[in-house]
Amino acid sequence: MSTERIENNGAARRWLALLFPRQGTTGHGERLVSGLGAVMAIAVTAWVAHIHVGPVASPFMIASMGASAVLLFGVPHSPLSQPWAFVGGHLVSAAIGVVAAIYVPDFFLAAGLAVGVSITAMYYLRCLHPPGGATALLAVIGDQQVHGLGFDYIALPVLANVAVLLTAALLVNRVLLKRGYPHTVAIPQGEAVSRGDHPPVKLGFDETDLTAALQAMDGYIDVTGEDLERIYSLAVLHSQRRRMGAVQVGDIMVREVVAVSPDQSLEEVWQTLRQTGIRGAPVVDGDGHVEGMVTISDFLRLKSWRLCDTVGAQLRARFSRQGANPVERIMTMPVALAGEDMHVTDAFLLFAEKGVNHLPVVDQAGRLVGIVTRMDLLAALYGARTAPEVA
Secondary structure, eight states: OOHHHHHHHHHHHHHHHHHSOOOOOOOHHHHHHHHHHHHHHHHHHHHHHHHHHHHHHHHHHHHHHHHHHIIIIIOTTSGGGSHHHHHHHHHHHHHHHHHHHHHOOOHHHHHHHHHHHHHHHHHHTTOOOTTHHHHHHHHHHSOHHHHHHTTHHIIIIIIHHHHHHHHHHHIIIIIISOOOOSOOOOOOTTOOOOOSOOOSSOOSSOHHHHHHHHHHTTSOOSSOHHHHHHHHHHHHHHHHHHHHOSOBHHHHOBSSOOOBOTTSBHHHHHHHHHHHTOSEEEEEOTTSBEEEEEEHHHHHTOTTOOOOOOHHHHHHHHHSGGGGOBGGGTOBOSOOOEETTSBHHHHHHHHHHHTOSEEEEEOTTSBEEEEEEHHHHHHHHHOOOOOOOOO
């Protein structure tokens, strides 16, 4: 293939990318269910609009709700699609539109004020929802039936349609598609935000830095700082996976595992940990299935435990009731498990999300075959020349 032809093909691909950019990474099933959900929701809202605003104005009302349906079912993670943005955007805009229609005699000025004031109000009330502008405008440009509703327009049809559409969105997104909806909301400027869903990797910047960057762009970007932080951290993990290739947990795990049984005494397990120099051990049943994990931290959390190696202490432990306590009393359960074929970056995510230091590895039957520690994982990810912890 000639150089000129290659350059032409490259230019054609760039033009296609500009004309038809990618808009999402959803699967085919998710797209179809989203569309079917919108079918049911809009059918009901069209019926409500036809009854309460009449055949003349109902197309405008349906169009407003149709635009909302695209956001609620198509991009449910957008700040514009969250419940308060949807509900507040329509109701606030409806109220402003009614006020403009009643108290501003000039039709053109009333139409402009209805939409413009609605945008400003939605900004300040943190419920920016683009279809709300159409709801405000309909209150002004509607026929006599719409004008005759007055402030009842806010309740019927707007509130009724909002309730129907939001119920359908919650059903489709949360129940059918298992999406995290409602999702994150816009972050208030200058306000500290605490969240439970931390990014999977620790970054050199945090959410406040990303929020400041978004504000510096002086425009409304349809993504929050929290979303960007998580996207960036996941991209780092994907890059790490691509560079490492097909390295699996089975390639780095320690196969000679020191395990204990749930009926062993606390003293026996403690001595096992000390003698082998490890910080934790899986607790397995007679068939090798992992029932829990016991670590030094579990012993330290036990108030009655005494870390003493004197002969007198050992004799008292041997003949006291405490010595009969089984390790299942303090073991951590349920325990995070990994398969031999799990990629090491997925194991990294598991360590980060569960906050553990040991990850037992099991076969397809659920039997213990190895163990991975944080040191093993760091050595694999970063090539550190550190001796992995003995397990």
